[in-house]
Amino acid sequence: MSGLEREGDSDSRAGTRRAEGADGDRGRIGMWLFICTEILLFGGLFLLYSVYRYKNQADFRAASLDLSRFDGALNTLVLITSSLTAALAVHELRAGRTARTRLFIGATLLLALTFLTVKGFEWAAKFEHGLYPSAPHLLTLPPGQILYFGLYFTMTGLHAIHVIVGMGVFGYVLRSISKGRVGPGRPILMENATLFWHLVDVIWIFLFPLFYLIS
Amino acid sequence: MSDATLQPGEGRRPAPEPGYRSYLLVYAALACLTGLTVVSASLNLGRIAIAIVLAIAGTKAVLVLLYFMHLRYERRLLVKILMPIVVATLAIFIGLTYTDILFR
Amino acid sequence: MGDTVHEAESPFFAPQGGKSGILYWLTSTNHKRIGMLYLSLIGAFFATAVVLGVLMRIQMLSPGMRLMDARGYNTLFTLHGIIMVFLVVIPGVPTIFGNFALPMLIGANDMAFPRLNLFSWYLFLTGAVLAAVSVFTNGGAPDTGWTFYVPFSLKTSVNVPLATFAVFVLGMSSILTGINIVTTVHQLRAPGMRFFKMPLSVWGLYSTAWVQILATPIVGITMLLIVVERLFGIGVFDPTKGGDPLLYQHLFWIYSHPAVYIMILPAMGIISDLFPVFSRKNIFGYKMIAFSSLAIASVGSLVWGHHMYVSGQSDTADIVFSLLTFLVAVPSAIKVFNWIATMYKGSIRLEPPFLFALTFVFLFSIGGLSGLFLGALSANVQLHDTYFVVAHFHYIIFGGMGFGMFAALHYWYPKMTGRMYSKATAVLGWLVTFVGFNVFYFPFFVMGWEGMPRRYYAYLPKFAHLQFLSSIGAYVMVAGLALLVGNLLYCARRGEKAPANPWGGATLEWTLPSPAPYENWEEPPDVTRGPYDYSGMEDER
Numbered sequence: 001m002s003g004l005e006r007e008g009d010s011d012s013r014a015g016t017r018r019a020e021g022a023d024g025d026r027g028r029i030g031m032w033l034f035i036c037t038e039i040l041l042f043g044g045l046f047l048l049y050s051v052y053r054y055k056n057q058a059d060f061r062a063a064s065l066d067l068s069r070f071d072g073a074l075n076t077l078v079l080i081t082s083s084l085t086a087a088l089a090v091h092e093l094r095a096g097r098t099a100r101t102r103l104f105i106g107a108t109l110l111l112a113l114t115f116l117t118v119k120g121f122e123w124a125a126k127f128e129h130g131l132y133p134s135a136p137h138l139l140t141l142p143p144g145q146i147l148y149f150g151l152y153f154t155m156t157g158l159h160a161i162h163v164i165v166g167m168g169v170f171g172y173v174l175r176s177i178s179k180g181r182v183g184p185g186r187p188i189l190m191e192n193a194t195l196f197w198h199l200v201d202v203i204w205i206f207l208f209p210l211f212y213l214i215s
Numbered sequence: 216m217s218d219a220t221l222q223p224g225e226g227r228r229p230a231p232e233p234g235y236r237s238y239l240l241v242y243a244a245l246a247c248l249t250g251l252t253v254v255s256a257s258l259n260l261g262r263i264a265i266a267i268v269l270a271i272a273g274t275k276a277v278l279v280l281l282y283f284m285h286l287r288y289e290r291r292l293l294v295k296i297l298m299p300i301v302v303a304t305l306a307i308f309i310g311l312t313y314t315d316i317l318f319r
Numbered sequence: 320m321g322d323t324v325h326e327a328e329s330p331f332f333a334p335q336g337g338k339s340g341i342l343y344w345l346t347s348t349n350h351k352r353i354g355m356l357y358l359s360l361i362g363a364f365f366a367t368a369v370v371l372g373v374l375m376r377i378q379m380l381s382p383g384m385r386l387m388d389a390r391g392y393n394t395l396f397t398l399h400g401i402i403m404v405f406l407v408v409i410p411g412v413p414t415i416f417g418n419f420a421l422p423m424l425i426g427a428n429d430m431a432f433p434r435l436n437l438f439s440w441y442l443f444l445t446g447a448v449l450a451a452v453s454v455f456t457n458g459g460a461p462d463t464g465w466t467f468y469v470p471f472s473l474k475t476s477v478n479v480p481l482a483t484f485a486v487f488v489l490g491m492s493s494i495l496t497g498i499n500i501v502t503t504v505h506q507l508r509a510p511g512m513r514f515f516k517m518p519l520s521v522w523g524l525y526s527t528a529w530v531q532i533l534a535t536p537i538v539g540i541t542m543l544l545i546v547v548e549r550l551f552g553i554g555v556f557d558p559t560k561g562g563d564p565l566l567y568q569h570l571f572w573i574y575s576h577p578a579v580y581i582m583i584l585p586a587m588g589i590i591s592d593l594f595p596v597f598s599r600k601n602i603f604g605y606k607m608i609a610f611s612s613l614a615i616a617s618v619g620s621l622v623w624g625h626h627m628y629v630s631g632q633s634d635t636a637d638i639v640f641s642l643l644t645f646l647v648a649v650p651s652a653i654k655v656f657n658w659i660a661t662m663y664k665g666s667i668r669l670e671p672p673f674l675f676a677l678t679f680v681f682l683f684s685i686g687g688l689s690g691l692f693l694g695a696l697s698a699n700v701q702l703h704d705t706y707f708v709v710a711h712f713h714y715i716i717f718g719g720m721g722f723g724m725f726a727a728l729h730y731w732y733p734k735m736t737g738r739m740y741s742k743a744t745a746v747l748g749w750l751v752t753f754v755g756f757n758v759f760y761f762p763f764f765v766m767g768w769e770g771m772p773r774r775y776y777a778y779l780p781k782f783a784h785l786q787f788l789s790s791i792g793a794y795v796m797v798a799g800l801a802l803l804v805g806n807l808l809y810c811a812r813r814g815e816k817a818p819a820n821p822w823g824g825a826t827l828e829w830t831l832p833s834p835a836p837y838e839n840w841e842e843p844p845d846v847t848r849g850p851y852d853y854s855g856m857e858d859e860r
Binding site: 034040151 | 553
C-alpha cells in the first residue's frame with residue numbers, strides 16, 4: 001500500500017506513519033515539555049513570593065494567620081487523593097477495564113470539585129474580612145501583608161484556573177472514551193490528561209506550605 | 216476516516232508502571248508527609264522551619280513525579296532529564312535575582 | 320482518480336485531494352504550507368513596522384521637526400518595537416524556516432505535531448489581532464516602549480492590558496513551536512541521521528527551541544501580572560504596597576534577554592549551512608559550532624541583568640552579570656572564526672544567499688563587539704539608554720538576524736516557489752540595503768557616544784548632521800528592501816524555473832524537487848553523506 005491515497009484531514013499522516021512505533025513516545029514527550037513550561041510559569045510567581053517573603057518575614061507570618069490550616073490541609077489531601085484516582089484511572093485503562101477507568105475519572109472530577117468548593121469558601125471568607133487586593137481594609141495593613149494576599153489570590157487563582165482546565169480535559173477524555181477515540185490501544189490522551197493533573201497536584205503541594213504553614 | 220496503515224497502538228511497547236500496591240503505598244506516604252508538615256509548622260523551629268517545609272514538599276513532589284507520573288519507569292532519557300533541567304533553570308533564575316536582592 | 324496518485328508529488332502549494340484556495344491554506348497542517356502562512360503574516364508585519372520606523376526617521380530629520388508630539392513618538396517606537404520583537408524577529412526564523420525546512424533537513428515528512436503546528440499559527444494570528452485591536456481601543460496603543468516598564472505601564476491610561484495580553488498569547492504560540500521543534504528533532508530524524516550528522520541549521524533551531532520552552536513562560540507570567548496588577552492592584556510591582564519595580568525588570572529580562580538568542584541562533588544556524596555550500600567545502604569545526612549553539616542558549620540565559628546596571632540593582636549583581644555577559648561572547652566568536660575558516664581554500668561562489676551570509680558576519684560582528692562596550696560596567700553608565708544601544712541591537716538583530724532571514728529566503732526560494740529570482744536585482748538590492756543600513760545605523764554609535772538619548776522625539780542641534788545623514792541612510796535602506804522584496808514577489812510566479820539543487824547543497828532538502836512536493840518522501844531517505852560532504856557531487860555551476 002503506497003499510502004498515497006489519503007482523504008479528509010489526514011494531510012500529514014505520512015509524517016506520522018513512519019514513526020508509528022514511537023507515536024506514544026511523541027505525545028508523551030510533547031506533554032512533558034508542556035509541563036515544563038507550566039512549572040516555569042508558576043516559577044515566576046514563586047520567584048516573587050520568595051523575594052517578598054524574604055523581605056517581609058514577620059508580615060507574611062502575621063498574614064498567614066488569616067488562613068485556615070484545616071482548609072488548606074483538607075484541600076491538600078483532596079488533591080492528593082484525586083491524583084491517586086487519576087493514576088488508577090490510567091492503570092485501569094491500560095488493563096482494558098474502561099468502566100473502572102470512567103469511575104476513577106469521575107472520582108477525580110468529584111474531588112476536584114470539592115477542592116474548588118473549599119477554595120471558594122476560603123476566598124469568600126477573605127472577601128468578607130476585607131482581605132482582597134485593593135480592599136480598603138487591606139490597604140491599611142503593612143505592605144508585607146498586602147503583598148502576601150496579592151500573591152495568595154494570584155497564585156491560588158492561577159492554580160484554580162488550572163484545576164478547572166484539568167477538569168475540562170478529563171470531561172473531554174470521558175466523552176472520548178465513550179466514543180471509542182480513547183481506549184486501551186490509544187491511551188495517550190488519557191495519560192497526558194493525567195500528567196497535567198499530577199502537575200496541578202504538585203503545584204499545590206508547594207502552595208500549601210508556603211501560604212498556610214508559615215511558622 | 217482513518218488511514219488503514221495507521222494503527223496508533225501498534226508497535227508501542229507497553230511501558231512498565233506501578234501496580235495498585237505501589238500506588239496505594241505512595242498515597243499513604245503522601246498523606247503522612249502532609250500530616251508531618253502540618254505538625255512541623257506548629258512546632259517553633261525558627262530558621263530551619265522553611266527548609267523543613269520545603270524539604271517535605273520536595274519529597275512529596277518527587278514521589279508524585281516518580282510514581283504517579285511514572286518517571287521511575289520512564290525509558291526516554293529526554294523525559295527523565297526534563298525535571299532536573301527545569302529545577303536547575305528555576306534555581307538559576309531565582310539565584311541570580313538574589314545577587315541583586317541580597318546585596319542592595 | 321489517476322491524478323490522486325501523483326498528488327503527493329505535486330508542489331506543496333498546489334491543490335490536494337480536491338481541496339484548494341484560501342480555505343485549504345487555512346486548514347492544512349502541512350509544514351511547508353504553514354511555513355508560508357507564517358511568511359505571509361510576518362512579511363506584512365515587517366512592512367508595517369518598517370513604515371513606523373520610516374515615520375520615526377522623518378520626525379528625526381531635523382531638531383525642529385514636529386510630525387508628531389512626544390506622546391505620538393512614544394507610541395510609534397512602542398509599536399515599532401512590539402511588532403518587530405514579538406511579531407517578526409522572535410517568531411521569524413523558527414516559524415518560517417523551522418516549519419518549512421526542518422522536516423526536510425532531517426528527512427522527515429512533517430513536524431511531530433502537525434495540528435498543533437497549525438494551532439500555533441492561529442495563536443500567532445490571534446496575538447497579532449489582539450495587538451492591533453489594542454491600538455484602537457481603551458485609550459489606544461501603548462506608549463511605554465515594548466519593554467512595558469513599571470510603574471509607567473501601570474499608570475498610563477492607554478490599552479496596556481490588551482497589548483500585554485497579546486504578548487502572552489504570542490508567547491503561547493512560541494512555546495508550542497518550541498515543543499514541536501524539540502520533539503521533531505528527537506523523534507523524526509531519518510534513520511542514519513544521528514545528532515552529529517544533522518545540518519547545523521537544525522542545531523540552531525533545536526537550541527532555540529529549548530530557550531523558547533524554558534524562557535517564554537517567564538514573560539508569560541510577567542505580562543499576566545501587568546494585567547492583574549492593573550485590574551486588581553495586587554501590589555507586586557507597586558512600591559506603595561511594598562512591591563519592587565526592579566523585580567519587574569528582572570522578570571521581564573529573564574525572558575527578553577534569552578529572547579534575543581531565540582532571534583539570532585536559528586539565523587546563525589542557517590548561516591552555518593550556507594558557508595559550506597558556497598565555499599564548496601566542509602564546515603570548519605562542526606562540533607564546536609553545534610556546541611556553541613547550546614552554549615549560547617545556556618550562558619545567554621544567565622546575563623539578563625546587563626539591561627539593569629543603572630536601574631538600581633546591587634553592585635554585586637552588576638559584577639556577576641557583567642562577567643557572564645563577557646563569557647557569552649565567546650561561543651559567538653567561535654562561530655565567526657569557524658565560518659571564516661570554512662572559506663579558506665574553498666571554492667567560493669558569490670551567489671546572493673552567500674552575499675547576505677557574508678554581510679551577516681560583518682554586521683553581526685560589529686553589533687556583537689559593540690555589546691562588549693555595553694557589557695562593561697563603566698562604559699554602560701555613559702551608554703545606557705543612548706543611541707549606542709539602539710545601534711547595537713539593530714546591528715545584531717537587523718544586520719544579523721535580518722540579513723540572515725534574507726539569506727535564508729534567497730537560499731530556499733527555489734524550494735519554496737520552484738523558481739529562481741533575478742540574481743542581478745537581488746545583488747543590487749543587497750548592495751543598496753547594505754550601504755543604506757550602515758549609513759543609517761553607524762552614526763547611531765557616534766551619536767550615542769556623544770550623549771543622544773534613545774526614545775526622544777527631538778534633539779540638540781549638535782546631532783543635527785548625523786541625524787539627517789541617518790535618516791537619508793534609512794530611506795536608502797528601505798529602497799533596497801523594496802527592491803529585494805519586490806524581486807522575490809515578482810519572480811515567485813514569473814521567474815525562471817529552478818532545478819532541484821541550484822546551489823549544489825548536500826543537505827537533504829536539495830534531493831527533493833523544486834518546488835518541494837506535498838509529501839517529502841514516500842520512504843525515509845538514505846542518509847549516507849554528511850550535510851556538507853560534496854564528494855562525488857556534480858558541480859552544477
